[in-house]
Amino acid sequence: MFRDIDLEYKGAVIDPKASPLISGLLVAALLFVLIWMLLNHEVHYGEIQHLVDDNLNLSGVSNPVTAVLLNFRAYDTLLELAVLLIAVIAVLPTHDYPAPILQKTAAAEKRLVIIALQRWISPALLLFAGYLLWAGASQPGGAFQAGSLLAGACVLLSQTGSYRINYTSIIARSLLVVGLAAFVAVALALIGFAGNLLNYPTNYAGLIILLIEAGATVSIATALASLYSGLLEPCFFEFNRSAP
Amino acid sequence: MADLNSSLLLPFIVLLPLIAALSGFVSRRNTVQSVLNVGFACLLFLTVAMLTFLFYKENTYQSEVYEIGRWGAPLGIDLLVDGFSMVMIGLTGVLTFILTIYSTVYYANDAQRIRFWPLWWLLIAGLNALFVSADAFNIYVCLEIIGLSAAALVALQSTRAALEAALRYLLVGLLGSLFYLMAIVILYRNHATLDLAQLAARSSDSFPEQIAMILITIGLLLKIALFPLHFWLPPAHANAPTPVSAILSALVVKASLYLLIKFWFEVLSESATFAASQLLGCLGAAAIIYGSWKAFRATQLKVLVAYSTVGQLGYIFLLFPLSAMASNSHSFSSLASQAAVYFIVAHGCAKAAMFLSAGNLILAQGSSDIAQLKGIATREPVNLLAFAIAGVSLIGLPPSAGFIAKWLLLTASIESGQWWWVIIVLSGGLAAAIYLAKILNLAFTGKPSAPGTLAQTHPSKMLTAAALVLALITLALGLNAELILNMAQPILEVNSI
Amino acid sequence: MSSALLYSITGVGLFAIGLLGVVLASHIIRKVLALNVMGVGIFMLLIALAKQNAFTIDPLPQAMVLTGIVIAAAGTALALNLMVRLYEIEKTQQDKL
Numbered sequence: 001m002f003r004d005i006d007l008e009y010k011g012a013v014i015d016p017k018a019s020p021l022i023s024g025l026l027v028a029a030l031l032f033v034l035i036w037m038l039l040n041h042e043v044h045y046g047e048i049q050h051l052v053d054d055n056l057n058l059s060g061v062s063n064p065v066t067a068v069l070l071n072f073r074a075y076d077t078l079l080e081l082a083v084l085l086i087a088v089i090a091v092l093p094t095h096d097y098p099a100p101i102l103q104k105t106a107a108a109e110k111r112l113v114i115i116a117l118q119r120w121i122s123p124a125l126l127l128f129a130g131y132l133l134w135a136g137a138s139q140p141g142g143a144f145q146a147g148s149l150l151a152g153a154c155v156l157l158s159q160t161g162s163y164r165i166n167y168t169s170i171i172a173r174s175l176l177v178v179g180l181a182a183f184v185a186v187a188l189a190l191i192g193f194a195g196n197l198l199n200y201p202t203n204y205a206g207l208i209i210l211l212i213e214a215g216a217t218v219s220i221a222t223a224l225a226s227l228y229s230g231l232l233e234p235c236f237f238e239f240n241r242s243a244p
Numbered sequence: 245m246a247d248l249n250s251s252l253l254l255p256f257i258v259l260l261p262l263i264a265a266l267s268g269f270v271s272r273r274n275t276v277q278s279v280l281n282v283g284f285a286c287l288l289f290l291t292v293a294m295l296t297f298l299f300y301k302e303n304t305y306q307s308e309v310y311e312i313g314r315w316g317a318p319l320g321i322d323l324l325v326d327g328f329s330m331v332m333i334g335l336t337g338v339l340t341f342i343l344t345i346y347s348t349v350y351y352a353n354d355a356q357r358i359r360f361w362p363l364w365w366l367l368i369a370g371l372n373a374l375f376v377s378a379d380a381f382n383i384y385v386c387l388e389i390i391g392l393s394a395a396a397l398v399a400l401q402s403t404r405a406a407l408e409a410a411l412r413y414l415l416v417g418l419l420g421s422l423f424y425l426m427a428i429v430i431l432y433r434n435h436a437t438l439d440l441a442q443l444a445a446r447s448s449d450s451f452p453e454q455i456a457m458i459l460i461t462i463g464l465l466l467k468i469a470l471f472p473l474h475f476w477l478p479p480a481h482a483n484a485p486t487p488v489s490a491i492l493s494a495l496v497v498k499a500s501l502y503l504l505i506k507f508w509f510e511v512l513s514e515s516a517t518f519a520a521s522q523l524l525g526c527l528g529a530a531a532i533i534y535g536s537w538k539a540f541r542a543t544q545l546k547v548l549v550a551y552s553t554v555g556q557l558g559y560i561f562l563l564f565p566l567s568a569m570a571s572n573s574h575s576f577s578s579l580a581s582q583a584a585v586y587f588i589v590a591h592g593c594a595k596a597a598m599f600l601s602a603g604n605l606i607l608a609q610g611s612s613d614i615a616q617l618k619g620i621a622t623r624e625p626v627n628l629l630a631f632a633i634a635g636v637s638l639i640g641l642p643p644s645a646g647f648i649a650k651w652l653l654l655t656a657s658i659e660s661g662q663w664w665w666v667i668i669v670l671s672g673g674l675a676a677a678i679y680l681a682k683i684l685n686l687a688f689t690g691k692p693s694a695p696g697t698l699a700q701t702h703p704s705k706m707l708t709a710a711a712l713v714l715a716l717i718t719l720a721l722g723l724n725a726e727l728i729l730n731m732a733q734p735i736l737e738v739n740s741i
Numbered sequence: 742m743s744s745a746l747l748y749s750i751t752g753v754g755l756f757a758i759g760l761l762g763v764v765l766a767s768h769i770i771r772k773v774l775a776l777n778v779m780g781v782g783i784f785m786l787l788i789a790l791a792k793q794n795a796f797t798i799d800p801l802p803q804a805m806v807l808t809g810i811v812i813a814a815a816g817t818a819l820a821l822n823l824m825v826r827l828y829e830i831e832k833t834q835q836d837k838l
Contacts, residue, residue, distance in 0.1 A: 181266050
């Protein structure tokens with residue numbers, strides 16, 4: 001397992017060194033045991049759901065999932081943003097390029113469909129991401145969904161090659177960390193004022209959550225877009241270097 | 245101001261490294277950065293020292309529960325430390341401090357530092373967050389922080405070997421965490437809580453818990469690299485930059501081990517069976533023998549040290565059979581558990597010292613070939629001394645921390661009437677002596693290779709000093725064994741209540 | 742058999758299929774995909790767990806899934822990035838030969 005890493009491998013789909021019989025039997029046994037457990041042990045319903053319902057009006061939002069993500073278990077979300085940041089740091093080049101964050105270049109090719117799509121869909125995506133962020137307080141939606149949409153808009157923008165985003169510029173880097181930084185700043189401020197990590201004052205909870213979510217949306221969008229361009233454009237470093 | 249108790253400091257040891265990572269990522273300026281990093285290391289060290297001091301002064305089994313957002317489990321997430329996690333936090337604090345200073349010199353003029361520093365601090369934030377967390381799902385997130393940042397750090401050198409090792413390490417880590425996550429889902433399905441203490445209170449020896457236990461054990465064994473699952477460890481630890489190798493061997497594998505011990509002895513202790521603990525002991529014994537053999541056969545210095553980690557991890561797994569016999573119920577209070585905690589600390593310091601000095605020797609010699617180490621004793625006496633002291637601790641000779649750790653293990657095996665583990669422990673020490681003697685013999689007796697054939701340099705004094713300080717800590721831990729044991733004892737004794 | 746149970750069993754099945762893929766697949770990209778299938782299986786089990794009856798939903802597993810998705814995305818991106826870098830090195834080495 002994971003022994004040979006050969007990216008040009010064109011042989012059999014099943015690893016000739018692994019034994020399908022033994023692994024198949026083991027996995028089948030695990031599957032059998034797990035299904036047996038599912039069939040014989042009912043889901044145990046605890047008090048969490050009632051606790052969420054009881055405290056929902058204190059949380060500042062009316063959507064229970066958002067309340068769990070950004071209030072009751074906000075610490076998980078804080079660390080989750082750190083996980084995303086790790087991937088970004090590992091992917092970004094180790095040299096800073098002095099180019100501005102967004103450059104318009106002469107379009108390499110004129111693909112009418114893509115260009116039309118850019119013009120028509122990008123503004124709509126932007127608007128819809130804003131709506132999702134806002135709606136997250138009361139309906140399904142929120143930072144991650146809005147961030148993914150924005151990232152999609154960025155990917156669309158980079159399709160024709162007429163725009164280049166320099167993710168190593170100071171603005172891009174600030175955008176990448178703004179979600180986590182806002183979270184940490186709120187946490188520190190609350191330790192100072194309320195004496196407890198992430199204990200939002202009830203009156204301002206909705207506002208604080210919106211603030212953190214806005215920051216997280218921007219960070220998630222930039223992070224996903226930079227991960228995409230880091231994967232698709234390994235030559236990303238080169239043309240950034242040649243850019244003025 | 246309210247009375248300062250240790251739990252109030254818990255969030256800071258997670259937030260501080262996070263802030264260091266953020267500022268390092270945004271600023272990226274070399275001159276500011278090294279000052280900032282040393283500053284953050286000092287601040288973190290002071291916080292940990294204060295936390296440790298307060299915790300020992302409180303002299304309780306565990307700190308007060310820190311309820312994040314004042315929601316409290318099961319709705320919110322709690323932070324909590326007990327004696328064992330406090331020891332781990334202390335070890336992390338000391339090693340972080342020394343390794344950060346080492347890294348500021350090591351990465352003084354390297355383009356990779358831009359990537360290194362934020363990842364380094366995120367890794368430390370993840371380790372601290374894991375040790376303070378009392379929530380099963382939160383621990384999953386921490387495991388992923390540790391796994392991803394460690395893999396990214398291994399890939400830093402961007403050579404083919406490093407990238408392959410990092411990729412393998414990352415995928416094994418992801419697989420291990422998925423097993424862990426599956427177990428957590430099963431536990432949540434049956435107990436409707438993610439809080440470790442509540443899980444421990446509600447769990448019994450029923451079918452779902454046994455499955456969860458098996459899944460957790462498989463997943464974490466993958467991450468710890470116990471013998472048959474060790475294949476990813478030597479390349480990852482050997483190809484990483486020196487400070488990263490040190491922290492991977494000293495702390496990162498121990499974090500998964502910490503979690504495994506926590507689940508075996510506290511959370512799901514009811515489902516732990518005698519046969520399973522004997523199996524883990526046997527795998528540990530096999531790891532000792534196999535790791536020592538591969539270390540003896542290694543031709544690269546760092547590979548030797550990495551295989552020695554595979555072997556040394558085996559000793560800690562003797563904890564499982566030993567404590568199963570000592571007291572019929574699984575509890576984390578026996579002599580065996582004391583031995584295991586002490587072993588983790590001793591191995592952490594010794595292995596970090598060994599990786600640092602090995603890295604320095606490689607820098608000095610310009611080659612990682614063991615055969616090239618001929619006569620290095622005349623050129624790099626201090627680094628070799630640090631290497632030798634760390635080696636003494638790994639072999640388990642007095643006066644060193646390793647000696648005390650092995651002594652405790654031997655006493656535990658004799659007291660529990662399992663004499664066969666005595667043979668394993670003793671022969672493991674002998675094997676370690678053989679492969680380390682091979683290095684020292686070469687370093688002292690061989691003729692130095694002709695200068696000019698290799699890119700020989702003198703590693704900076706700071707690098708040597710860091711390795712020596714760590715080696716001396718290993719020695720001091722052994723000389724002040726009674727002090728350390730007394731400090732460790734109240735925690736472990738009260739643990740059984 | 743309730744629909745939640747059906748979804749749970751499917752989730753466990755996906756986990757097993759993914760595990761088999763991780764162990765058996767020979768190409769590293771297939772292994773990464775298989776890891777993602779395993780993750781999806783776990784998420785499905787969680788979602789099935791959240792639905793208790795027609796009216797009430799437990800939000801905690803849903804929040805766990807959202808957190809899990811971001812982490813899975815980050816892990817996959819890092820793995821793919823390492824692969825791309827490895828591929829670049831291999832290509833330059835082959836070009837030199």
